[in-house]
Amino acid sequence: MGKLNIVMTGGTSGFGGITAKELINNPHTRVFLGNRNKEIQGAEHIPLNLNSLENVRSFVSEITKKIKPKKIQVLICNAGLNHPDINSRTVDGFEMTFAVNHLAHFYLLRLLMPYLDTNARIIMTTSGTHDPSENAMVAPPKHANAIWLAYPEKDKTLDEKMTINAQRAYSSSKLCTILTIRHLVSTAEAKQNNWQCIAYDPGATPGTGLLQKGTLFMRLAWQVFTIPILRKRMLPKSNSIQDAGITLAYLALGKVEVPAANIYVALRAGKITFPLPSKLAQNDTLMQELWRDSEQLLLETKFILK
Numbered sequence: 198m199g200k201l202n203i204v205m206t207g208g209t210s211g212f213g214g215i216t217a218k219e220l221i222n223n224p225h226t227r228v229f230l231g232n233r234n235k236e237i238q239g240a241e242h243i244p245l246n247l248n249s250l251e252n253v254r255s256f257v258s259e260i261t262k263k264i265k266p267k268k269i270q271v272l273i274c275n276a277g278l279n280h281p282d283i284n285s286r287t288v289d290g291f292e293m294t295f296a297v298n299h300l301a302h303f304y305l306l307r308l309l310m311p312y313l314d315t316n317a318r319i320i321m322t323t324s325g326t327h328d329p330s331e332n333a334m335v336a337p338p339k340h341a342n343a344i345w346l347a348y349p350e351k352d353k354t355l356d357e358k359m360t361i362n363a364q365r366a367y368s369s370s371k372l373c374t375i376l377t378i379r380h381l382v383s384t385a386e387a388k389q390n391n392w393q394c395i396a397y398d399p400g401a402t403p404g405t406g407l408l409q410k411g412t413l414f415m416r417l418a419w420q421v422f423t424i425p426i427l428r429k430r431m432l433p434k435s436n437s438i439q440d441a442g443i444t445l446a447y448l449a450l451g452k453v454e455v456p457a458a459n460i461y462v463a464l465r466a467g468k469i470t471f472p473l474p475s476k477l478a479q480n481d482t483l484m485q486e487l488w489r490d491s492e493q494l495l496l497e498t499k500f501i502l503k
């Protein structure tokens with residue numbers, strides 16, 4: 198049996214770094230990481246900055262030159278950021294959080310679909326912040342309108358407070374992740390090839406780089422909560438970086454028994470759970486509109502899907 202070709206974004210730091218190391222330590226894998234400047238020993242690195250669709254395209258072109266046989270068994274889209282405002286734009290002119298967390302990964306997925314093997318696993322990292330019932334300390338999404346999220350100046354639901362808008366940009370991008378996975382499952386390619394498609398929610402995982410652009414208070418609290426006793430008391434459903442990373446690796450390697458109908462896997466207090474995602478995430482109309490509008494945004498910027 199040949200080695201599993203694993204392609205991963207967001208494997209160079211945060212809990213994704215733990216995931217990547219676990220995957221590399223498995224003798225049956227070949228791990229390709231999209232990277233900006235950091236490297237993980239034992240992985241094959243290919244430059245990738247998700248703030249540029251051209252960069253996504255060149256990443257895919259490099260990957261497809263390197264993999265032999267030309268098939269990917271595991272695709273992990275874990276990279277993500279939490280921008281403190283909605284003013285930043287990618288080189289393609291889209292709002293940064295939406296574009297990096299959703300649109301660039303959507304493009305990556307679409308370009309790599311022809312290379313995904315039979316029984317491939319596709320895992321995209323989402324977040325409990327997408328669901329109002331989680332009562333996360335982040336404003337939940339109001340919609341998954343790709344055009345409004347890409348161009349916030351068009352969004353009729355913007356709040357007066359910039360911090361709320363920034364939180365919503367993040368939680369909405371993670372809602373988009375679940376809708377994308379749900380749509381992927383419904384495609385002919387996924388059905389014919391028996392792909393396993395998972396939206397992985399690592400739960401609150403303090404100590405990663407996710408809040409690096411937050412206020413000093415947020416950054417300090419994020420570090421303080423890495424002390425296990427404080428984390429468990431103040432954020433009882435949260436997880437350690439180690440647990441969040443290893444769970445993602447186990448999902449990638451097929452070591453987690455995911456019930457057949459489930460696409461949403463959430464880690465809560467170190468335990469793997471299979472809750473239903475939010476009501477918006479279960480909405481089929483939103484799911485179809487997001488897929489269509491994301492394609493439209495790519496076409497507008499002349500990024501074709503082949």
Ligand SMILES: NC(=O)c1ccc[n+]([C@@H]2O[C@H](COP(=O)([O-])OP(=O)(O)OC[C@H]3O[C@@H](n4cnc5c(N)ncnc54)[C@H](OP(=O)(O)O)[C@@H]3O)[C@@H](O)[C@H]2O)c1
Pocket residue numbers: 206207208209210211212213231232233234235245246247248275276277278297322323324325398399400401402403405406407408
């Ligand atoms: N921590 C949490 O509480 C939590 C909860 C729910 C969901 N999540 C999600 O989990 C994932 C990992 O987050 P984390 O907490 O481990 O954060 P992190 O430490 O900041 O890691 C983020 C990863 O994404 C990569 N990345 C960010 N922007 C990128 C870009 N423009 N191009 C390419 N790669 C980029 C980073 O690359 P570099 O190594 O180059 O910086 C890093 O590998 C994210 O999708 C996040 O939204 C986190």
